[in-house]
Amino acid sequence: MxxxxxxxxxxxxxxxxxxxxxxxxxxxxxxxxxxDVKQRRKVYYYATEAKVKxxxxxxxxxxxxxxxxxxxxxxMQEGAQ
Numbered sequence: 001m002x003x004x005x006x007x008x009x010x011x012x013x014x015x016x017x018x019x020x021x022x023x024x025x026x027x028x029x030x031x032x033x034x035x036d037v038k039q040r041r042k043v044y045y046y047a048t049e050a051k052v053k054x055x056x057x058x059x060x061x062x063x064x065x066x067x068x069x070x071x072x073x074x075x076m077q078e079g080a081q
Contacts, residue, residue: 021066029065052077
């Protein structure tokens with residue numbers, strides 16, 4: 001099996017580890033999307049108040065997002081113009 005992949009529970013086929021695609025916390029999301037941890041307030045704004053919402057979810061009190069969903073969201077925003 002390739003490194004970074006794990007077996008799925010039902011199929012035993014290799015699938016990417018979820019942890020590789022998961023961003024936990026506004027700091028991590030800000031670095032991924034905006035390139036700077038100082039932009040963390042923008043993450044909260046785009047997740048709650050913006051007209052077009054950032055695709056995030058919460059695990060308890062921690063805001064989280066998938067890298068793949070964020071990339072797809074950005075590509076969708078580029079196409080909307």
